[in-house]
Amino acid sequence: MIGFPALKQKKEIFLALDIGTEAIKSLxxxxxxxxxxxxxxxxxxxxxxxxxxxADLDKEVMKEAILEVVSQAKKQAKTEMKECLILWRLPGNILKEKIVLNSFQRKNPKKIIDQEEEDEIYHKIINQTQQEVSQGVFQESGILPKDIHFIDFKILERKMDGYQINQLTGISGQNLVFRILFTFLAKNYLENVKKITKDxxxxxxxIVSEAExxxxxxxxxxxxxxxxxxGGKFTQIVSMKEGKLQTLSGFEMGGEIFSQKLSQILGITKIRAEDLKIRYAQRTLSEEVRKRISEILLYDCRSWFSNLKLKLREISRGEEKILPQTILLFGGGSxxxxxxxxxxxxxxxxxxxxxxxxxxxxxxKDLKNIEDRAKIISTIQYIPSLLLCYTP
Incomplete structure (x- = not known):
């Protein structure tokens, strides 16, 4: 009997697009x-x-920028991408992530939950919570519930009568509490993402949840x-305990505010101010210039810190009474x-x-199972982009 060599399986190629508030990155x-x-x-x-x-995904200059970063990455990769999956990371002011607590009371607590009842409970709790989230978004931003698209949800925790459980089937009891992560965005942004993907x-x-x-x-x-x-305009806060997601928060303030202050105080263009900020961060300026810039940025830096402490205080008033001892930084603004x-x-x-x-x-190098064969990932600016590699 003649044996034939096994056909070599074609490797799947992934394109990661990281749309930040100050820069766009492709992997x-x-x-x-x-x-x-x-x-x-x-x-x-x-x-x-x-x-x-x-956020200006509908503008032609933004579309051209996306096509350009993808083109440059393709030249390095030297691979076909016709059927690849494109993974999108969107700014925190576009893609919203929210952890919500909600409860469900069973009418017959002595009955053991079967598969049919489990499906019914999940259907009701998810629909009810999505409606509550949509109403909250409407009150905060004026976006109508019909104009919100829910990308995904993940149940982070389930409790029955105060006890943590891994599943509903085979369990009896009355009071269920769920902690659920929802990821959503306005429908017009989703249409822009689809259009660019087609282009x-x-x-x-x-579309990927950074927290997950x-x-x-x-x-x-x-x-x-x-x-x-x-980031440039937004600081995202993620609290994790023993590798599990606990809380999400954030505020609209990032590295861009420092560029604006340099432009305002020194009377220079935004482009020159951004270049100056980058050189300052790289420590390539003279000591005299560095001291002057430090004085200019001090007030806004303290303002950023005050906003951070305010959000951490809100987190500590929830389930996390004691905050973690380690603070880990990433993103261009850091x-x-x-x-x-x-x-x-x-x-x-x-x-x-x-x-x-x-x-x-x-x-x-702190991210496990990442091998940079292109030898170009040298800055923490790429950390949010590299997180897309872990998408299940």
Whole structure:
């Protein structure tokens, strides 16, 4: 009997598009066993392209920028992408992530829950919670419930009569409590994402929850920490306990405010101010200039810190009475020296930390199972992009 060699299985290629509030990044990667292999990447800052906001997905200049970063990454990857899956990360002011607590009371607590009742409970609790979230968004932003699209949900925790359970079937009891993560956005943004995906010659897309992927990236380490993703216009706060997502928060303030202050005080264009901020963060300026810039940025840095403490205080008033001892930083806005200095040097006595929190940066090498064959991922600006590699 003649044996034929097995056909070599074609590797699936993934395109990750990270739409930030200050820059756009692309990654092309594949998977080999448990490894995520980076084949190509590119980054473009908006201020160099005349783009005001990453939310402007419908503008032609933004579409051209996306096509450009994908084109540059493709040149490095040297691979076909006709059938690849495109993974989208959107800014925190577009893609919303919200953890919601909701309860359900059973009419017959002595009855053991079967599969049919479990499906009915989930259907009711998800629909009810989505309606409540939609109404909350309408009150906050004026977006009508019919104009909101729910991307996904994940049940983080289930409790029956105060006891944590892993499933409903086979359980009896009366009072159920669910903690659920919802990911959603306005429908007009979703249509823009679909249009750009089509313009790239692709059909398959997935909009990804950063908080969920952050947990997947650090799940094996069972880490307990507060993660700060400091972008251009938004600071996202993710609290994790033993590798599990606990709370989400954030506020609309990031690295862009420091560029604006430099432009305003020094009377220079936004482009020159952004260049100056980058050189300052890279510590390539003279000591005299660095001291002057530090004085200019101090007020806004303290304002950012006050907003952070306010949100951490809100988190501590919920289920997390004691805040994690470790604060992990990533995102382009975290590169500013003042951010690290104020976190390390200011007082935390008015917040419920057992000891003074330790502040650390997440670097690409801290992410497990990432292999950078392209040898171009050298900055923490790429951390949000690399998290897309963990998408299930």
């Amino acid at each position: 092309i990667f594949t998977k080999e066993k448990e490894k995520n292999i980076i084949l190509g990447a590119d980054l473009k800052e908006y201020y160099r392209l005349g783009i005001q906001d990453g 790239l010659g692709l059909e398959r897309l997935k 992927n952050l947990c997947l990236a650090f799940s094996s380490q069972k880490i307990t920490a507060v993660f700060l993703d400091i 590169l500013l020296p003042e951010i690290e200095e104020i976190l390390a040097g200011e007082e935390w006595d008015d917040l419920p930390f057992l000891n003074r929190p330790q502040v650390k940066f997440i670097s690409p």
